[in-house]
Amino acid sequence: MPNFALVTTLFVGVNLDFFIVLLVLLQKYKFKDTLLGYELGMLIILMVSALAGQFIQSIVPDWSIGFLGLVPIFFGIKGEGDADEEMHAKSKIGILSVMLMYVVSCGADNIAAYLPVLATMQTHAVFITAIYFVILTFISISIAYFFGKLPIIKKVFNTCGETLTRLIYIAIGIFVMIDTGLISHFIH
Known part of the structure; x- marks a missing residue:
């Protein structure tokens, strides 16, 4: 069995910064689309951490992951897009956008935090942790959804x-590029 106090603290610690981004995404996309994108992104990061984290880190230099920062910068520059998009297409775009935002903005840090904890667990404990993280993800997005309904938040x-x-998308992209060492790699 996983240490639930440890994995809860780990989840909250690495996802706390994404809470503000969730408020933004919930204003832009449906709850269901945001939830699916967030869950998919979280599971992708968890799987990478559990299955291939060591391998990826040994082959790909940390600074090169910074190129992923261009994805949220692109979203920040591109903006909303055409308001006449079909609802079905917008739903797919919402799920994909949320998933990409989560993976890009939280990926490197979350993998670095998850890897040492998951590396010490047996396989069944990793699966239990994954299920537990799905539940925690649902709880955190539900809290963000209700915060987003507050009149002051809606007004802003x-x-x-x-x-x-x-601005948040662009800031996330720049943060990813700085945090991974991409910018300092090119400066030196």
Whole structure:
């Protein structure tokens, strides 16, 4: 059995910064699409950490992962897109956008944090942890959803939500590039 106090602290610690991004994404996409994208992103990161983390880190230099920062910068520059998109296509875009935002903004840090903990677990404990993380992901997005319904939060997003969303996406991209050492690699 996993140490639930440890894995809960780990999950909250590495996902706390994504909470603000969730508020933005929940204003832009449906709850279901945001939930599916967040769950998929979290599971991808967990699987990479559990199955291939050591291998990827030994082959790919940390700084090269920084190129993934271009994805949220692209979303920040591109913006909302055409408002006449079909709802089905928008749903797929929402799920994919949330998943990519989570993987890009949290991927390297979460893998680095998850890897040492998951490496010490037996296979069945990793599966239990994955199920537990799915539950924690649902709880955290539900909390973000209810926070997003507060009148003050809704007013901020109605007034400057598009600009705020773009700035957050661009900031996440820049943070990823700095955090992974991509920018310092090119400076040196």
